[in-house]
Amino acid sequence: MDEQPAPDLPEGVTWIERPDDPRVRDYLHLTDVALRRVLEPAEGLYLAESDKVIGRALAAGHRMRSLLLTPRWVEDLAHLVAPAVAAGTPVHVASPAVVQEMTGFHLHRGAIAAMHRPRMPSLDEVLAGAGRVAVLEDVVDHTNVGAVFRSAAALGVDAVLVTPRCADPLYRRSVRVSMGTVFQVPWTRVEPWPGGVATLQGAGFTVAALALTDDAVTLDRLAADAPERLALVLGTEGDGLSRRTVEDADVVVRIPMGGGVDSLNVAAASAVAFWALRPEGAPPDP
Template sequence: MAELITIDDPDDPRLTDYTGLTDVELRRRREPAEGLFIAEGEKVIRRAGEAGYAMRSMLLSAKWIDTMGDVIEESTAPVYTIDPKLAERVTGYHVHRGALASMQRKPLPTAGALLAGARRVAVMESVNDHTNIGAIFRSAAALGMDAVLLSPDCADPLYRRSVKVSMGAVFSVPYARLETWPKGLDAVREAGFTLLALTPDEKARTLDECAPHTMERVALMLGAEGDGLSRQALAAADEWVRIPMSHGVDSLNVGAAAAVAFYAVATGRPQL
């Protein structure tokens, strides 16, 4: 059983994993380098544990001890109990869900290892908004995508905001980083995938016309909010595809567009 430790000093070195959680640049540097990430809220903490991530420690307000009792019982990691106002001083924000856990990262698989066992893959280029990363992973999990590949400059899926928005779906869908871009896409094609670039360009075929759900292996490429896929990425694709728009709308948010396209790729429309 985990040891319960009450802490009343915001500078206690045992709380180092939780300091400055709102400092995005600091956390981007620290967390991968130190091999940790932060899970926030009961459901996310439980899903991280179920996915095999080891807990380093947990930070709770007193009222959450009973709720997390079974997790505490099964864990050997220390559990720090802290006053909510003190927790805000440590983390930099009000912890609405009352529970945080520092989790140990696992080594990422190689892109080749993921591709070997996949048929439907999402490929993200330069998606740096953590909310969009989380939303895309949640849709990928819900709609049956097998894996996610990230360009070298994509944001960290295990950043606290990404994990929270995904409701822990980042633990369900395996992902890897391509070491080079767009050269790394060659390995995707060589693995037998058709590279489909999602773009609002009118020269692209609609998803219905393309019928990606009938293809044996599909890699759907998604670009960052606003800019979309780069010219280099578009040139590397086998085909351009688009979602038809109405009422003068030119495009969807990348998170919404991903959900629509994942449905078309992984599930398809019922045959009439």
């Protein structure tokens, strides 16, 4: 790794020469998914990458723990750097080579921030006033989780619930793919599951399971007479929904397919279903 001389930096900004510097421990070994799953919840940490995503996290009231940039972005992102320095938040700058060795990837968009995790809201808090809810059952791919959140934000879904084995919506890749919409859409974990189906029904929701069964109704049919409060359950990428979830749901719904295709990727299916089942007036006209 070639060493880069320290550039002239604003007061309060620290130059980092080595990827193993303890001051940037939060950013180490991001490619080790298993480690991050243990480390992040335990220490109340998640990572937000890019100016836009960090801005959305701050706008949602989340607190920055530290900020890491490469030199060329220090001036361009002064609107992030200056308030962080003023608040006493550590701001670190390192060469692209050091950042890549530290994190395991090239930082394309100039900045990554370690953020304090917000308090997880209760299920009652998230469901209060919600008309459309998405439930992600054991969706383990972080990219799919982020894509579902982005569709939910765009297409009128009021809240997202994730089951205990579902991937973390605040994992770096989920946050990045969602473009920060994980900070906009209220969400929490629902457990136990699938016992939570009865909890949703008790709260007044019609629970619709998106699955391929002989008695499934088409999405168009459900949308034509959609209930006022609807919880749409989407299943894992490989096996789909569990048998008990399908059995306990009020209705099973499918997206009609052509071309010899039986199903869509869960992220694509969520976007189709959210659009078809969007409440009247959502999303608003431009």
